Amino acid sequence: MVENTIKFLLNNEAVKIENLDPNTTILQYLREELFKSGTKEGCASGDCGACTVVLAELDPEKAGQLTYKSINSCITFVGNLHGKQLITVEDLKDGAKLHHAQQTIVDNHGSQCGFCTPGFVMSSFALHKHNQKPNRDEVLEALAGNLCRCTGYRSIIEAAMTSSEANQDDSFAKHYQQTLVALTELDKLPKPILNGNGNTYIAPQNIYELATELTNEPKSTLVAGGTDLALSVTQNLAVIKKLVYVGNVAELNTIEETESEIVIGSALPYSDFIDTLHHYYPDLGNMIERIGAKQVRNTGTLGGNIGNASPIGDMPPALIALGATMTLHLNGTERTILVEDFFLDYKKTVLQTSEFIKSITIPKPIAGQTLKLYKISKRLDDDISAVLAAFFIEQIPTDKGQKITNVRLAFGGMAGIPKRGPTAEAALLGKHLTKESVTQAKAALANDFQPMTDVRASDKYRMTVAQNLIEKCYLELQSTHTREVIETRVVNY
Ligand SMILES: Cc1cc2nc3c(=O)[nH]c(=O)nc-3n(C[C@H](O)[C@H](O)[C@H](O)COP(=O)(O)OP(=O)(O)OC[C@H]3O[C@@H](n4cnc5c(N)ncnc54)[C@H](O)[C@@H]3O)c2cc1C
Ligand code: FES
Numbered sequence: 001m002v003e004n005t006i007k008f009l010l011n012n013e014a015v016k017i018e019n020l021d022p023n024t025t026i027l028q029y030l031r032e033e034l035f036k037s038g039t040k041e042g043c044a045s046g047d048c049g050a051c052t053v054v055l056a057e058l059d060p061e062k063a064g065q066l067t068y069k070s071i072n073s074c075i076t077f078v079g080n081l082h083g084k085q086l087i088t089v090e091d092l093k094d095g096a097k098l099h100h101a102q103q104t105i106v107d108n109h110g111s112q113c114g115f116c117t118p119g120f121v122m123s124s125f126a127l128h129k130h131n132q133k134p135n136r137d138e139v140l141e142a143l144a145g146n147l148c149r150c151t152g153y154r155s156i157i158e159a160a161m162t163s164s165e166a167n168q169d170d171s172f173a174k175h176y177q178q179t180l181v182a183l184t185e186l187d188k189l190p191k192p193i194l195n196g197n198g199n200t201y202i203a204p205q206n207i208y209e210l211a212t213e214l215t216n217e218p219k220s221t222l223v224a225g226g227t228d229l230a231l232s233v234t235q236n237l238a239v240i241k242k243l244v245y246v247g248n249v250a251e252l253n254t255i256e257e258t259e260s261e262i263v264i265g266s267a268l269p270y271s272d273f274i275d276t277l278h279h280y281y282p283d284l285g286n287m288i289e290r291i292g293a294k295q296v297r298n299t300g301t302l303g304g305n306i307g308n309a310s311p312i313g314d315m316p317p318a319l320i321a322l323g324a325t326m327t328l329h330l331n332g333t334e335r336t337i338l339v340e341d342f343f344l345d346y347k348k349t350v351l352q353t354s355e356f357i358k359s360i361t362i363p364k365p366i367a368g369q370t371l372k373l374y375k376i377s378k379r380l381d382d383d384i385s386a387v388l389a390a391f392f393i394e395q396i397p398t399d400k401g402q403k404i405t406n407v408r409l410a411f412g413g414m415a416g417i418p419k420r421g422p423t424a425e426a427a428l429l430g431k432h433l434t435k436e437s438v439t440q441a442k443a444a445l446a447n448d449f450q451p452m453t454d455v456r457a458s459d460k461y462r463m464t465v466a467q468n469l470i471e472k473c474y475l476e477l478q479s480t481h482t483r484e485v486i487e488t489r490v491v492n493y
């Protein structure tokens, strides 16, 4: 059964969309269809945060609760609104009273030309919905995807740091139960479709519907968060004939743990699995916190990051280094392959027509294993890597030091696909981790890669930094080991 409309709450009002081109972004819909111009367009590519709005959804983890997430409306298709509450800056006020997230900007002189202000306000609003007293780091994380060209950040940060018990009785809190009921009703609706301008958007609800859809219409384009795909529409003016949204497919939105593995559904946004990965692999958690900004991590997915087959995607090198596998689904049949075998050539993968990524399986660490990750980019936050280095090293202690029994050195940004450096690995495998073996591995890396020059870095820079990261990893492991030995001696003494 299908429903030929997109139904959602716009602030506290039930709204439906019919006969609209599904290539329309939420930002275009707000500004050009509803003439709600509070939400601004700065870059139309997810970089500046001026277009930030908040989506409230039923919390899949906690029955009877809502989650509030900031997103970039300029790179999210309007179909993704189905079943959610869209909160925009126009309706934050409660009657004539400014919302706390707005009033603190006024009180702290956090706005000059005001162009960026609605975006900052919405990011702050989303933060305070889950965190009444955020610390500075939490505020910086929440606001990293918002840029201001005139006010400067001190006053905006101070505004967002202000404790906000006042949020508890804003108009959304007052309508909380009503919203829960309305979203629960929307959740029961059959899969939605949006048709307009001869283009179609459909949102299957289970893996069978998704597989059938792709088998019947193999030329369909999958969309998850859209943080990559939507740019082809907003920047390259592409028109996508048929969009198939994976965000409602239950089986693709799970995270499960076994004794030895973590299995992440391909359509689960980063924000929903970052804590689990941080727990097992702190370096990986820290790196994911540098993928885009909060708005991008609230919608972007692993399936999209691998599926776009970009040579500069951050997750593939990390997954390759970890020996992760992925399960692919084609019309009821599944196969599991190593992530490293997924990529064939620049933007070419082993994915067959109508096949899609179902899940990614990451082994849990065991004693003696280390994962080290290094993201090299011009800015700390919200920037694409020039080089991403992911090193997995397994060692056993011997009387001559730590001997390497397993090693995977994977890189992004160094070739047309994310890949390992086999010659450099061979220089380390079976050896002790010493200055000499590391020097050999650094030299060997030149046989594994011939990086390119582009706007992010020159070929020479890429090679030099990749080689130096092997040494950095060695030095860090040495200092960890030395610290452990000293600590053991201190304890023994
Ligand atoms: C401002 C900004 C900053 C960014 N920063 C980073 C960064 O620091 N590091 C980084 O790696 N990336 C970054 N990205 C790129 C992007 O956000 C990520 O790659 C993200 O993980 C893409 O996921 P998505 O769900 O949005 O993919 P989508 O845009 O929905 O899809 C991307 C591609 O994958 C395909 N696809 C989606 N799901 C599946 C599936 N289940 N099976 C098969 N194919 C599928 C789609 O058809 C499409 O071709 C950034 C993007 C923006 C806009
Ligand atoms: S307009 Fe810049 S992030 Fe959307």
Ligand code: FES
Binding pocket: 110, 111, 112, 113, 114, 115, 116, 117, 147, 148, 149, 150, 151
């Ligand atoms: S107040 Fe002008 S861009 Fe921020």
